[in-house]
Amino acid sequence: MNVIEMQDIWKTYADGTHALRGVSVRIDRNEFVYLVGPSGAGKSTFMKLIYREEVPSKGQISVNGFNIGKLKPRKIPYVRRNIGVIFQDFRLLPKLTVFENVAFAMEAIEAPRRVIKRRTMEVLELVGLKHKHASLPAQLSGGEQQRVAIARAIVNNPSVIVADEPTGNLDPETSLGIMNLLEEINFRGSTIVMATHNKDIVNSMRKRVIAIENGNIVRDEARGEYGYEA
Amino acid sequence: MKLSTILRHMREGAKNIIRNGWMSFASMSSMFISLFILGVFLLLALNVNAMADQIESQVQIRVYLQLNVDQAKVTELQNKIGNITEVSNVRFVSKAEGLEILRESLGKENEDLIEGYENEKNPLPDSFTVEVYDPLTIETAVAQIEAVNKADEALPIAKVKYGQGTVEKLFTITNVVRNVGFVVVIGLGITAMFLISNTIKMTIIARRREIGIMKLVGATNSFIRWPFFIEGALIGIISSVLTTVVILVAYSQFVDFTETDLALMMIKLVTFKEAAGMTALLLIGLGTLLGIWGSTISVRKYLKV
Ligand SMILES: Nc1ncnc2c1ncn2[C@@H]1O[C@H](COP(=O)(O)OP(=O)(O)O)[C@@H](O)[C@H]1O
Ligand SMILES: [Mg+2]
Numbered sequence: 001m002n003v004i005e006m007q008d009i010w011k012t013y014a015d016g017t018h019a020l021r022g023v024s025v026r027i028d029r030n031e032f033v034y035l036v037g038p039s040g041a042g043k044s045t046f047m048k049l050i051y052r053e054e055v056p057s058k059g060q061i062s063v064n065g066f067n068i069g070k071l072k073p074r075k076i077p078y079v080r081r082n083i084g085v086i087f088q089d090f091r092l093l094p095k096l097t098v099f100e101n102v103a104f105a106m107e108a109i110e111a112p113r114r115v116i117k118r119r120t121m122e123v124l125e126l127v128g129l130k131h132k133h134a135s136l137p138a139q140l141s142g143g144e145q146q147r148v149a150i151a152r153a154i155v156n157n158p159s160v161i162v163a164d165e166p167t168g169n170l171d172p173e174t175s176l177g178i179m180n181l182l183e184e185i186n187f188r189g190s191t192i193v194m195a196t197h198n199k200d201i202v203n204s205m206r207k208r209v210i211a212i213e214n215g216n217i218v219r220d221e222a223r224g225e226y227g228y229e230a
Numbered sequence: 231m232k233l234s235t236i237l238r239h240m241r242e243g244a245k246n247i248i249r250n251g252w253m254s255f256a257s258m259s260s261m262f263i264s265l266f267i268l269g270v271f272l273l274l275a276l277n278v279n280a281m282a283d284q285i286e287s288q289v290q291i292r293v294y295l296q297l298n299v300d301q302a303k304v305t306e307l308q309n310k311i312g313n314i315t316e317v318s319n320v321r322f323v324s325k326a327e328g329l330e331i332l333r334e335s336l337g338k339e340n341e342d343l344i345e346g347y348e349n350e351k352n353p354l355p356d357s358f359t360v361e362v363y364d365p366l367t368i369e370t371a372v373a374q375i376e377a378v379n380k381a382d383e384a385l386p387i388a389k390v391k392y393g394q395g396t397v398e399k400l401f402t403i404t405n406v407v408r409n410v411g412f413v414v415v416i417g418l419g420i421t422a423m424f425l426i427s428n429t430i431k432m433t434i435i436a437r438r439r440e441i442g443i444m445k446l447v448g449a450t451n452s453f454i455r456w457p458f459f460i461e462g463a464l465i466g467i468i469s470s471v472l473t474t475v476v477i478l479v480a481y482s483q484f485v486d487f488t489e490t491d492l493a494l495m496m497i498k499l500v501t502f503k504e505a506a507g508m509t510a511l512l513l514i515g516l517g518t519l520l521g522i523w524g525s526t527i528s529v530r531k532y533l534k535v
Pocket of ligand 1: 045
């Protein structure tokens with residue numbers, strides 16, 4: 001079953017920029033997909049369409065079986081609960097502790113308090129930060145902050161994880177740790193779509209690679225390579 | 231909404247005040263200052279209003295009788311004066327009553343001033359207090375009362391007193407004071423709203439990211455809105471209760487402190503009890519509304535997808 005399906009997607013921003021020009025793609029349950037391509041190619045736009053931050057100007061997109069281009073605004077939160085999003089800049093709430101930052105995603109779906117406590121500690125353990133649950137984001141390293149963001153993204157067991165250059169701000173060693181974590185999450189059953197400029201990571205993992213240039217998919221290989229000079 | 235969710239919103243709303251320490255402090259301060267100024271003017275307006283009422287009610291005619299007028303004559307005069315078209319009410323004030331009124335208006339501290347003038351030694355004459363329907367017809371009424379006196383050979387009325395000529399002036403003054411007070415209070419209300427909406431504008435900018443992240447993890451709009459709503463209401467309640475307490479404590483001190491001096495000038499301030507309810511209701515009500523209003527508009531602006 002396709003978790004993500006795009007048919008002839010066009011995205012033109014208000015200023016007339018054509019960010020995507022007729023993209024069609026299918027991503028299966030439990031796939032791990034790298035999105036590569038030069039800056040400004042349309043990778044972030046591709047992902048924003050998946051988590052319904054943007055709507056397509058033309059074409060059909062479905063995620064988890066929902067036609068999300070036509071989604072009523074009222075329904076958006078419920079679709080997002082099945083999609084975990086990870087960014088280059090972590091986007092943690094600076095005034096909340098590590099625990100609160102993660103628990104907050106469960107409070108949003110009105111999970112019972114007992115369940116929140118147990119599950120939050122569980123994912124913090126998975127990302128290796130159980131001992132830092134009471135720290136504030138500012139007291140953590142970049143890699144640790146990204147782990148908290150990952151914990152928040154997976155805490156509600158989403159079927160899809162969208163990661164936009166999650167290692168963009170991290171050094172190679174820390175990046176490797178983050179990749180291992182994402183691989184583990186993929187292994188546990190989540191579909192992962194990740195945009196990256198990291199040649200080493202793509203080439204060492206040998207997963208599906210979709211290359212976007214100038215708003216078009218120019219390459220889609222099952223066990224692909226980065227394909228650009230680093 | 232689940233009970234646990236409602237409790238969560240309350241907890242979050244309260245926690246947010248602490249988490250956003252400086253922002254909350256700024257909101258509360260600007261609200262405190264605005265409400266404080268508003269409160270001061272409210273008390274001022276209450277007192278001016280009470281004084282205006284006092285002055286207006288004092289616009290009455292005092293008819294002093296000769297010392298030897300008997301009971302039958304008093305009744306006759308009272309009827310005659312009561313029959314004058316302009317007159318709305320005639321009340322007989324015996325000399326003893328007159329002394330009592332004087333004692334009251336002097337206040338407890340100055341009671342000794344009239345000590346020793348009771349009963350036989352009472353120097354005051356009997357009198358009538360005459361009220362008219364329309365204060366502007368007071369001169370006509372006085373002329374009529376003097377006519378009643380002249381029609382009687384004994385000339386039983388010694389003196390007719392009223393605020394000669396000053397009556398009209400007084401009315402314009404009290405009216406002006408009332409209107410100005412009203413305009414000032416409205417103006418301050420608008421200023422308070424402006425100050426608070428400015429603070430909120432800064433809060434919005436600080437909170438954009440937070441709201442964005444909440445939406446990203448799948449929070450519904452109402453889930454996002456509630457803690458802000460509670461936070462705003464709490465800020466409003468806390469700062470307005472604080473303002474009310476400060477203002478009322480200061481006012482009761484002021485009333486106590488100036489009572490003696492003002493009594494000598496025949497001025498009586500609105501008592502703490504009379505002022506407290508109105509002030510508390512207005513300040514706390516307004517503060518709560520402003521707090522809720524501020525947080526509601528600030529969130530609504532950023533809830534659109
Ligand atoms: N909100 C926006 N408004 C206008 N143009 C945008 C907006 N977001 C992205 N773009 C433009 O769309 C194109 C694709 O951007 P993006 O999807 O961010 O690419 P990438 O993530 O591959 O670098 C770029 O030319 C970018 O400038
Ligand atoms: Mg990008």
